[in-house]
Amino acid sequence: MSHLKAVASRTLQLALVLWAVVTILFLMFRLMPGNPMAAYIDPTFTVEQQQALMAQFGLDKPLWEQYFIYLGNLLQGELGQSFRYREPVAERIFALLPNTLILTFSSLFVAYAFGILAGAYLAWRRGSAVENAAIPLVLMTRAMPEFWLGMVLLAVFSFWLGWFPAGGTRPAGADYDSLWALYTSRDFLSYLALPALTLAIYSQGLPLLLMRSNMLDVMKEDFVTMARIKGLSNWTVVVRHAARNALLPVMTSFAIAVGYQLQGNVVVESIFSWPGLGRELVNAVSASDYPLAQGAFLMIAVVVILMNLIADMLYALLDPRISHA
Amino acid sequence: MTANLLSVRDLKVSYRVGNGHIDAVDGASFDVPRGSIVGLVGESGCGKTTVARALTRVIADNARITGGQILFDGKDIAAIPERQMNALRWRDIAFIPQSAMNSLDPVYTVEYQLNEVLRRRGGLSAREARMRCESLFEMVGIEKGRLRDYPHQFSGGMRQRVAIALALALNPKLVIADEPVTALDVIVQRQILDQLRELQTMLGISVILVTHDISVVAYICDRTVVMYAGRVAEAGPMAGVLTRPAHPYTMGLRNAFPDLAGAASGTLTPIDGAPPNLAEPPPGCRFAPRCPFSIEVCSTESPPLAEIVPDHRVACHRASEAPVLREIAARTETWLAHA
Numbered sequence: 001m002s003h004l005k006a007v008a009s010r011t012l013q014l015a016l017v018l019w020a021v022v023t024i025l026f027l028m029f030r031l032m033p034g035n036p037m038a039a040y041i042d043p044t045f046t047v048e049q050q051q052a053l054m055a056q057f058g059l060d061k062p063l064w065e066q067y068f069i070y071l072g073n074l075l076q077g078e079l080g081q082s083f084r085y086r087e088p089v090a091e092r093i094f095a096l097l098p099n100t101l102i103l104t105f106s107s108l109f110v111a112y113a114f115g116i117l118a119g120a121y122l123a124w125r126r127g128s129a130v131e132n133a134a135i136p137l138v139l140m141t142r143a144m145p146e147f148w149l150g151m152v153l154l155a156v157f158s159f160w161l162g163w164f165p166a167g168g169t170r171p172a173g174a175d176y177d178s179l180w181a182l183y184t185s186r187d188f189l190s191y192l193a194l195p196a197l198t199l200a201i202y203s204q205g206l207p208l209l210l211m212r213s214n215m216l217d218v219m220k221e222d223f224v225t226m227a228r229i230k231g232l233s234n235w236t237v238v239v240r241h242a243a244r245n246a247l248l249p250v251m252t253s254f255a256i257a258v259g260y261q262l263q264g265n266v267v268v269e270s271i272f273s274w275p276g277l278g279r280e281l282v283n284a285v286s287a288s289d290y291p292l293a294q295g296a297f298l299m300i301a302v303v304v305i306l307m308n309l310i311a312d313m314l315y316a317l318l319d320p321r322i323s324h325a
Numbered sequence: 326m327t328a329n330l331l332s333v334r335d336l337k338v339s340y341r342v343g344n345g346h347i348d349a350v351d352g353a354s355f356d357v358p359r360g361s362i363v364g365l366v367g368e369s370g371c372g373k374t375t376v377a378r379a380l381t382r383v384i385a386d387n388a389r390i391t392g393g394q395i396l397f398d399g400k401d402i403a404a405i406p407e408r409q410m411n412a413l414r415w416r417d418i419a420f421i422p423q424s425a426m427n428s429l430d431p432v433y434t435v436e437y438q439l440n441e442v443l444r445r446r447g448g449l450s451a452r453e454a455r456m457r458c459e460s461l462f463e464m465v466g467i468e469k470g471r472l473r474d475y476p477h478q479f480s481g482g483m484r485q486r487v488a489i490a491l492a493l494a495l496n497p498k499l500v501i502a503d504e505p506v507t508a509l510d511v512i513v514q515r516q517i518l519d520q521l522r523e524l525q526t527m528l529g530i531s532v533i534l535v536t537h538d539i540s541v542v543a544y545i546c547d548r549t550v551v552m553y554a555g556r557v558a559e560a561g562p563m564a565g566v567l568t569r570p571a572h573p574y575t576m577g578l579r580n581a582f583p584d585l586a587g588a589a590s591g592t593l594t595p596i597d598g599a600p601p602n603l604a605e606p607p608p609g610c611r612f613a614p615r616c617p618f619s620i621e622v623c624s625t626e627s628p629p630l631a632e633i634v635p636d637h638r639v640a641c642h643r644a645s646e647a648p649v650l651r652e653i654a655a656r657t658e659t660w661l662a663h664a
Binding site: 227 | 411415420424431432475
């Protein structure tokens with residue numbers, strides 16, 4: 001079946017992209033100036049002690065050998081030991097990943113739900129006073145740096161009004177039976193609100209403007225005119241025909257947005273002390289904890305690549321011209 | 326019950342362009358008798374598509390019906406409220422567009438799109454709609470297994486058949502076909518026209534066929550309305566208008582087209598020049614600047630649409646000399662000399 005073949009070839013492409021990412025990550029940290037062990041090895045250590053440690057981490061071997069060891073370990077899910085925490089990188093990352101994904105997807109769902117509806121509405125109300133006021137406002141939210149927006153929200157809703165906590169994921173000392181209990185608690189939601197809102201405000205502009213301009217294009221299509229000549233209701237014409245078609249490119253942009261968002265998370269997680277991958281990445285880089293930074297980068301790359309695959313499959317699902325070509 | 330299903334009287338449609346406006350249709354009058362196919366013919370920009378769309382009252386955002394009457398079944402549908410008009414759409418007046426590719430929604434199956442009108446507009450149940458879909462496909466000669474296909478999976482001719490099935494879905498009284506075969510090759514054109522004629526006779530409906538191709542009119546229509554620059558130049562029974570044209574424009578049009586039926590009639594002679602700018606139409610007869618027979622009065626006074634023989638109307642100051650003009654117009658040099 002051509003369907004299976006398409007999925008198979010797409011998966012192969014993914015594997016290639018992943019391999020390239022892995023290789024670049026490997027080289028990137030080895031090309032950076034300074035000894036990767038500088039932060040880890042105390043200068044008072046003797047030369048023998050230093051060399052013993054280098055040997056322990058395999059850093060005394062030639063580069064190509066290190067590369068193959070690295071690849072081999074990756075295939076077994078082994079991401080190495082964090083210099084700083086002295087614990088496996090994989091454990092650390094998988095503990096933080098859910099926080100990042102929850103923040104990313106909750107903010108993006110809000111941003112896309114709002115953006116799609118508002119974009120469609122503004123296209124429908126083309127030329128009205130509402131549209132004239134809304135477009136500059138949206139452009140403004142697109143232009144606001146997220147760290148600034150985050151700090152403003154923090155100042156207003158946390159420090160001034162006291163509606164939401166300032167950072168973290170749970171009240172001090174609170175303990176939960178399981179991660180599930182934490183994520184479904186009301187506390188968690190109140191901690192999630194501000195960082196998610198920051199990201200949502202920052203990212204709603206893209207789907208909104210995209211949806212609006214797609215709608216304006218689609219509304220000029222013959223099949224929309226025909227729907228009117230058929231005497232179908234305004235709702236049917238605008239929602240079932242115009243919006244349904246205008247939605248296609250917006251859905252693909254969602255996957256790309258996840259990538260951008262993970263990048264944006266680095267800033268927002270730092271501002272709201274959100275224990276996620278982005279904040280950990282910043283800490284790891286500044287502490288020269290290369291295995292951890294490498295692992296975090298890799299995880300982010302994997303999520304982005306997976307989202308692209310999902311976007312492709314979603315597009316095929318939504319657009320019969322792709323799946324039945 | 327009137328003899329004419331549709332009577333258009335002095336219809337005016339105006340487009341707002343910048344600060345000014347263009348009267349794309351400037352006083353068009355014609356009739357569509359019950360059970361007949363009327364060809365609305367003319368070159369690009371003559372207002373024929375604007376007329377067709379005005380009959381559905383779904384027109385461009387910057388367009389407006391500024392005058393005249395559209396008497397459908399004796400009721401002026403240019404004047405009824407939008408809600409009443411919408412009730413008529415597709416149930417009584419259906420539309421076959423030029424490009425079925427662009428006028429079918431690409432993300433739904435054709436069955437979905439048929440069901441949409443059958444159920445939302447026709448009030449049929451799911452079961453009734455399914456049966457109706459199958460019988461409609463049978464009518465236009467597509468196997469019913471293809472109902473589940475998407476528009477892009479059909480060929481151009483097949484898509485046009487789907488568009489015909491869609492138009493006939495609710496048993497309308499009038500079908501407006503806007504250049505229904507223009508995008509197709511000649512062989513398929515003929516098949517589609519044959520089918521349209523067959524279904525029209527079988528169902529006893531009226532059809533307005535908008536085309537720039539006079540051979541299509543000759544092939545299928547009972548009556549012809551020739552439009553030029555927003556006005557009706559000549560109208561009457563097809564045979565009368567095409568064999569004994571009384572308007573120089575119709576004479577010229579006839580010289581400029583090959584015969585769909587295949588008879589090679591020698592050289593084709595184009596009408597030189599272009600239609601006038603409708604933002605500043607010339608005074609008098611709008612065809613005068615291109616007409617080899619224009620006289621003084623033509624450029625000052627607009628000729629009225631008058632009956633020259635029963636049921637055959639023409640808007641020309643020299644209509645009474647038509648037999649002589651026809652002979653001169655048949656010669657190629659008439660049109661070349663004028664150029």
